[in-house]
Each structure stands twice: as C-alpha cells, then as structure tokens.
Amino acid sequence: MSSSFTIQQVAVIGAGTMGMGIAQVAAQAGHAVRLYDTNPAQTARALDDFASRLAGRVARGKLSEQDATALRARIRPAERLSELAESDLVIEAIIERLDIKQQLFAELEGICGERCILASNTSSISITAIGAALSRPERLAGLHFFNPAPVMKLVEVISGLATTVDVRDTLLSLARDWGKVAVHASSTPGFIVNRIARPFYGETLRALQEGCGSPQLLDTLLRSAGFPMGACELTDLIGQDVNFAVSASVYRAFHDEPRYRPSLVQQALVDAGRFGRKSGQGFYSYEAGKAELGCLPAPVGQTPDRVLVLGDWSELKGIEALLAAYQGELERRDGSPALLIDGVRLELTDGRSCALRHPGQAAMALDWADDYEGASHIALGVSEYCTEQQVAAVVGFFQSLEKQVILLPDHPGMLVLRTIAMLVNEAAEACLHRVASADDIDLAMRFGVNYPKGPVAWGAEVGYRRLVTLLDHLKAVYGEEKYRPSLQLRHWAITEEAI
DSSP states (O other): OOOSOOOOEEEEEOOSHHHHHHHHHHHHTTOEEEEEOSSHHHHHHHHHHHHHHHHHHHHTTSSOHHHHHHHHHHEEEESSGGGGTTOSEEEEOOOSOHHHHHHHHHHHHTTSOTTOEEEEOOSSSOHHHHHTTOSOGGGEEEEEEOSSTTTOOEEEEEEOSSOOHHHHHHHHHHHHHTTOEEEEEESOTTTTHHHHTHHHHHHHHHHHHTTOOOHHHHHHHHHHTTOSSOHHHHHHHHOHHHHHHHHHHHHHHTTSOGGGOOOHHHHHHHHTTOOBTTTTBSSSBOTTSSOOOOOOOOOOOOOOSEEEEESOOTTSTTHHHHHHHOOSEEEEEOSSSEEEETTEEEEEOOSSOHHHHSTTSOEEEEOOOSOTTTOSEEEEEEOTTOOHHHHHHHHHHHHTTTOEEEEEOSOTTTTHHHHHHHHHHHHHHHHHTTSSOHHHHHHHHHHHSOOSSOHHHHHHHHOHHHHHHHHHHHHHHHTOGGGOOOHHHHHHHHHHHHO
16 A cells, blocks of 8 residues: 655654664664654763664674664764654654653644654553644554564554554554564554453462462463463563553553453562562562572372273374373273373363362363473362372373373363463454454564464464353353453354354
8 A cells, every 4th residue: 555654764752772772673774763862861871872782793793894883873863852853753762651742742743744653652551642632643653662672573553543544554564664573453451462461461360369389380381381481480570560560550441341450469579579580589589690480390190000081082182192102001982071090080171170060079170282292291280089199190191101290279270271261362352342453463462472372373273162161161160250251252162163
C-alpha cells in the first residue's frame, strides 16, 4: 500500500537506554537522527556511551572504523525541541506519565510539519488518551520497542481511536525496513505482549501462594516446557516492583478484571524491597553473584513389573514411544486414556484435582509436555490417597525411561497445562475484542518474550477443546470468573470438533 508519508529524518525524545537504543536502530537503517533530552548532559552521556560501544565493536573486529564513524555521525544532539521541526517522524521515549506525554506532543504539534508522524514508545499508556490533548490525533500512534531496542526484534505499532490507516501502514513498513518484526494492535491496556503475558506470571505466583512448590521447582517445569526462563527468575530479572506495577496497572485499566488480579506473593516481595537481581534478593538470592536455579528431582523409585495401558494415547506425542521402550510387561485394554501402575490411575490433568476427579482413590495427574519422549522432566500431581510405595512405583516407571520426575501436590491443572491454557485463553480474548490478529499475537509472543510457540498455534496443537474443558474445571474448582473460557476459545473448540 502506498503512503503519503516519507520518513527520512527521525527524531527521538529521551536519551535514556530505550531512547538511545531507538536512535541507534534508526541510524543503523541509514536515517539522520536528532536526539533530544530535557537534560543536555544526559544526551551527551548517551552519545559518549554509544561511541564507546562502537569503538569496542571495532576493536573486536565486529565493525569497520569507517562504518562506526558514519553511524556515529548520523545521530546528532538537539538542544531545543524547535530543532526537530524538519523531522518526518518523532518518537517519544520518556517517563510513563500521561500528562507529561500530552504536554510534549501538544508542543510538538506546533513545531513539526503536518506530514510529520508523532509516535510514543509507551508500553502501557493509551494512545487514544494521549491523542485527546492534540488537535490532530490522527497522526499519533504507538511505536513500542522492547528493551534492548537494537537487539529485540519485536515492535508493536499501536493505533489510537483516531490514528489513520496511512500512519499505521507507514510505521509497520518502516519497522520492517529496520529489520524488526512489526505487529499491529489497537490501543487497549497492555497492547499485545504486556496483556497476554500476564497469566505466565500469574499462574506460577498462584501456585506459590497455594504451596504447590518452590520457585526452583516451578521455574524448572516452565523451562522444561520450552520457555526460556521460569516466571520467578524472569520477574527477578525484570524487577519485582516493575512487574507488579504493570500487573496492577493492567488490572486497574480493565476495571478490576479477575484475570489480571495482582499477586499477594509478589506484593510481599515488593513491600520487603526484594526487587530481584537489582536489589540482590527476590525469589532468589543474588548476593553470591549467580542464583541457584535448579531443583532436585524426585528420589529414586522402584520400577514396576507391569503397567496396564487403558485407551488410546496417540493424542499425546511421545507417550507411545515411552511405552515401547518400557522393559516390563504391558497390557492394553479399552477405556479412557490412563496408565494403571501398582493400583494408581495416572491421567493427563484436566483441571480438576485428583481427589475431585477420583474421590478416595489412588490417582496421579500428568502435566503437559509437547513431546513426552523428548521431555527432560515429567511432572506428576499426587493424590493424598497414594501410598509411598505407589508413588515410588510411578516414579520408578518414568525413571526407568530416563526421565527426571518432579512431584507436585494435588494442584488442579498442575502448572504447565494451566499456564498454556490461560495464555491461549488470553490470546483468544484479544482476538475476540479485535486487539490484534491471531497471526500478529503469535508473532508478538514469540519475538517479544521468546515464547517457544505463539499461543494461538500452541492451543491448536494442545487442542482447544481440551483447554476449554480444563478451564471449565478450574472455574468450577475455584469458583472464580478468572478461569472462564473466552467466547472465542469456545468457538475455536467447536470449529475443531467439526473438522
């Protein structure tokens, strides 16, 4: 689609880490960049630090002296806003306060030409609200980079209520020309990533509050599912105060929607000043430098002589391969998929606790793995009716197949599957409310927070019907609207059944 906007000269307001990173991205793409900060000394420091980093790359042979000189020359400081008058695009990367952003953009309207696009790097403030203070809000949009901007591939282009299609398309095309993965979202709280990621933190924090396991154990489970970090170590990295503030902001912005309710566990850390890595203590201690993140697997079990296999396990990838590798006696019978080992009924979790699913019986729940044959860890939820001998038999079965076993209490929905379910549900809700397309949501979560798969595609692999069932059970168990399946998710499940 052709655009009436031509972007040559770019201005960046705010010379902090994010602003300087955005300036670098634009300069690397060949644009002339003006960098402005209300504190000229900050601008000078940012440019000096940039020059030092370039010199380091030259010294390591990563960049030629000529290219480094040219790149540095493309970014020039501006001492006054009026020096940005010739800009084709102005990107604001300043403090997250609506009134200050409104004041800034209102001033820029009187300085920059009519064909200049105004963009905010805000991660949480409504573009529509910022635009309410402007006479021409149609040329304002969000251009949300992720930190560090030169490294992270994702850019969210945000349309406010008045943003024109031409402005949107210009920014999407520009971001892609800059080598970024650009996605489009409407101006709703959290946009795509900061909204859809809430359950990733929330389900682990709830599991901690309910005594499901230690931070080390829960993080191990999420890493084994393909997430680059567990929720506890990631919030320590982000900063518990920062992550809690975002959760609280999204919760308030959605008028106290239960899905986004902040965690009391996280609030306690914030109240105690345990912000994570930057303070030396969060869920983990960093006083010795690097935190100990690993967890001990279950004690050595006793391999059973016989396993009874009920039903068809073909829907769970890798289970049949594990059964084929088992050295003991296998007997197969028809029925609902389950393994019977020493009197214990083992099934994939469905959102109910084992005690509710099989009252008074020895039962265990199996958490989700995309491929059980390739999984490093197997997580089992243990009913209170299981004896130590029975637990040892089930543990021994998986250990005989060279799997590390993690034992959990009888936690409804376990951790991995209910986390995936809530992520998929949030993605479905965002699709339903036209926040973004399913494709853009999947791109955003893969490139913005490095999820192993986009939630919409992941949900299709797990099975939307399976996830609806799990969420319905969680809603019944907890009696909370937090776990209600999205109308869109229910529709996907119906479509899935019809195929």
